[in-house]
Amino acid sequence: MLEVEILNMKLKNPVLLAAGVMGSTASSLNWAARNGVGGVVTKSFSLEPNKGYPNPTTVEVQGGIINAIGLSNPGVEAFKVELGRIDEKVPTIASLYGSSPEEFSLVAKKIEDMVDALELNVSCPHAMTGCGASIGQDPDLTGEMVRAVKKTVNVPVTVKLTPNVTDIVEIALAAQEAGADGLTLINSLGPGMCIDLETARPILSNRFGGMSGPAIKPIALRCVYQAYEAVKIPIIGVGGIMDHKDAVEFLYAGACSIQVGTAVMYQGLEVFQRICNGLESFMRDKEFNRVDEMVGLAHQD
Ligand SMILES: Cc1cc2nc3c(=O)[nH]c(=O)nc-3n(C[C@H](O)[C@H](O)[C@H](O)COP(=O)(O)O)c2cc1C
Incomplete structure (x- = not known):
């Protein structure tokens, strides 16, 4: 009942790890x-090692x-060593990033044989200068990266977009035109910040960071x-x-599968089975036989 097919992958359910x-x-x-996940997406990785920012790197807010x-x-x-050690058989999407078309395609080429799709x-x-949202806020740059990767690999490619743009449709169309096989919407929102009342200093070492969790759902849904x-x-x-109710909203909005990130930090890995169970009983209740019957229903007149 929950099986879906996306990016040439057969998933036992539409719920992926973000x-x-x-x-x-x-x-x-x-x-x-x-x-119980339908598939997993890896942490984003790059050509060279990247230390990232010093701690603190995360802070809970309302x-x-x-x-x-x-x-x-x-x-x-x-x-690649880690990818080689994956022994559980669920479809794996490798997330990658870079700062140029060459870097994107080089990383993509190195791992395409080890995964089912790329994000x-x-x-x-x-992200540090030249990577991340500075690319995804520009339709031409987005198109360049996608085109370079698509020219290099044979596995399906989804492009993860940022909500921090004036017009998400412009970027989505640029990715599609460049040959993307799918879109992942959305990355974290912002940047935002949080200030410590005692020290009167920003809590995150980078001062600003991406917001995730329930507060961003209405924006993700709209995208x-x-x-x-x-x-x-x-x-x-x-x-x-x-x-599962959030998941249904995304399906109705037009997503054919979903990813879960922050909820894993709140609820643990049980969240996947919980969402699947809820989705299945919702579908029985509403007499849906397949997930794809629900996709895009919010667009009816
Ligand atoms: C701690 C943390 C690390 C993240 N790292 C990445 C990453 O490496 N690559 C990426 O594309 N998105 C990353 N994200 C964004 C998530 O994949 C997701 O798009 C975002 O958090 C919104 O979903 P959520 O509200 O379910 O968490 C990260 C999010 C969090 C909270």
């Missing part, structure tokens, strides 16, 4: 896979968390809804999904 949350090592990815990890990762060669992170709001009306490629919805 990038960056527990996806840094094979053991955490295996652990997620054993806990409605979610703000993080400025700075895309820390051990680099693609070390990450291009052009949308991190706290999915608008993109669905403009593009033909499938959309993976992410942003503030805490339970």
